[in-house]
Amino acid sequence: MSVPELIRIVSRDSPMALAQVERVRADLADILPGVRTAVVPVRTTGDTWLGDLAQVEGKGAFTKEVDAALLTGEADLAVHCVKDVPADRPLPAGTVFAAFMKRDDVRDALVHLDGLTLDELPAGSRIGTSSVRRVAQLAVSHPHLECVPFRGNANRRLAKLAAGEADALLLAVSGLERIGRRDVISELLSPEAMMPPIGAGILALQCREGDTDLIDAVSTLGHPETHREATAERMFLHVLQGHCNSPIAGYARVDRSGELSLRACVFTPDGKVRLNAHEWAGRLDPATLGTSVAVALLRQGARELIDGIPH
Ligand SMILES: NCc1[nH]cc(CCC(=O)O)c1CC(=O)O
Structure with a gap:
C-alpha cells in the first residue's frame, strides 16, 4: 500500500474549519507534491444545534460526524481542533492521531467593537459566551460584567455582536486569526487572566489506523513540542x-x-x-x-x- 493519489480531507464546514483545511492542504502540497487533495465538509450536531450543548450529549458534538466520514471511508484524513475532541474517552476505535501541528496562540481575546478592555467595560455589560470555563473565571476577575449565552461559529457570533445581541465577546485568538479577523480583538487576555482550555490552538490530523503509509506521510506535519503538550493536557x-x-x-x-x-x-x-x-x-x-x-x-x-x- 502507498499514499493514495487523492487524499480526501473531512472537517466541519464552518469558515474556521475550512480555513484550517486549507492550511493542511498547503502543507500537504509541500511534503507530497503530485498528490491531490479534496475537501469533504460535514455539518456536525454542534453546528446545527444552537441550544445548550449538554442536551445533545455535548461531548463529541463537533467531531462525531467527522469521525464517521473517516470510518465509513468517505474521507481519508480528518482535521480537528484538539480543543473539540473529547479527552475523557479514547479516540473512536479504528482511528488514530497522525500529527499534532505546531500550536497557535493559546490565549482568549476580548472582542469589543469600540475597542474597550475588560477593565474599561461599564458594569452590566453583556459578555457573549456559553463557555463555563470563561464564565467562571470572568465571574471572579470582573464580577460586575454579565455573561449571556452565545453559541454558533465565530463568524456567526461576530454577526450577532454587530447586531447588538451582546456588548462584547470572548473568543480564542487562534480562531479569530484563522478566519482573518484579528482586527476585531480589543484586548489579549494572558493565560493567567483567562486560563485556556485543554488543547487550545492545536490542530490534529486523524487517520484510520490501518492506513500506515498515509499516517507515516502526514506525521511529518507533526510538531514534537506540541505533541508533548497535547499528550500531557x-x-x-x-x-x-x-x-x-x-x-x-x-x-x-x-x-x-x-x-x-x-x-x-x-x-x-x-x-x-x-x-x-x-x-x-x-x-x-x-x-x-x-x-x-x-x-x-x-x-x-x-x-x-x-x-x-x-x-
Ligand atoms: N468551541 C469552538 C472552538 N474550537 C476551537 C476554537 C478555537 C481554535 C482552537 O483553539 O484551536 C473555537 C472557537 C473559540 O473558542 O473561540
Missing part, C-alpha cells in the same frame, strides 16, 4: 473525567530549555472555588505528567467539586 483531562458543565482549564508548555510543565485548574461555576496545580515533568513522560497533575487536583477534592455541579 489530554491525559490530564482523561484522568480527571469532567463533564460539559465543569469548568476546567489548563495548559502545558515546553520552555526554551525543552522542559515540559503543566498547569491546570478546576473551578466551581461561579469561580469562587479554584483548585490549582502546576508541575514540571522532570523525568516523567508527558502522559504521566498529565496523570500526576490530575491526581494532584483529585487530592484537593476535584472529584467532589466536579460531581457536585449539575449536568
Whole structure:
C-alpha cells in the first residue's frame, strides 16, 4: 500500500474549519507534491444545534460526524481542533492521531467593537459566551460584567455582536486569526487572566489506523513540542473525567530549555472555588505528567467539586 493519489480531507464546514483545511492542504502540497487533495465538509450536531450543548450529549458534538466520514471511508484524513475532541474517552476505535501541528496562540481575546478592555467595560455589560470555563473565571476577575449565552461559529457570533445581541465577546485568538479577523480583538487576555482550555490552538490530523503509509506521510506535519503538550493536557483531562458543565482549564508548555510543565485548574461555576496545580515533568513522560497533575487536583477534592455541579 502507498499514499493514495487523492487524499480526501473531512472537517466541519464552518469558515474556521475550512480555513484550517486549507492550511493542511498547503502543507500537504509541500511534503507530497503530485498528490491531490479534496475537501469533504460535514455539518456536525454542534453546528446545527444552537441550544445548550449538554442536551445533545455535548461531548463529541463537533467531531462525531467527522469521525464517521473517516470510518465509513468517505474521507481519508480528518482535521480537528484538539480543543473539540473529547479527552475523557479514547479516540473512536479504528482511528488514530497522525500529527499534532505546531500550536497557535493559546490565549482568549476580548472582542469589543469600540475597542474597550475588560477593565474599561461599564458594569452590566453583556459578555457573549456559553463557555463555563470563561464564565467562571470572568465571574471572579470582573464580577460586575454579565455573561449571556452565545453559541454558533465565530463568524456567526461576530454577526450577532454587530447586531447588538451582546456588548462584547470572548473568543480564542487562534480562531479569530484563522478566519482573518484579528482586527476585531480589543484586548489579549494572558493565560493567567483567562486560563485556556485543554488543547487550545492545536490542530490534529486523524487517520484510520490501518492506513500506515498515509499516517507515516502526514506525521511529518507533526510538531514534537506540541505533541508533548497535547499528550500531557489530554491525559490530564482523561484522568480527571469532567463533564460539559465543569469548568476546567489548563495548559502545558515546553520552555526554551525543552522542559515540559503543566498547569491546570478546576473551578466551581461561579469561580469562587479554584483548585490549582502546576508541575514540571522532570523525568516523567508527558502522559504521566498529565496523570500526576490530575491526581494532584483529585487530592484537593476535584472529584467532589466536579460531581457536585449539575449536568
Ligand atoms: N468551541 C469552538 C472552538 N474550537 C476551537 C476554537 C478555537 C481554535 C482552537 O483553539 O484551536 C473555537 C472557537 C473559540 O473558542 O473561540
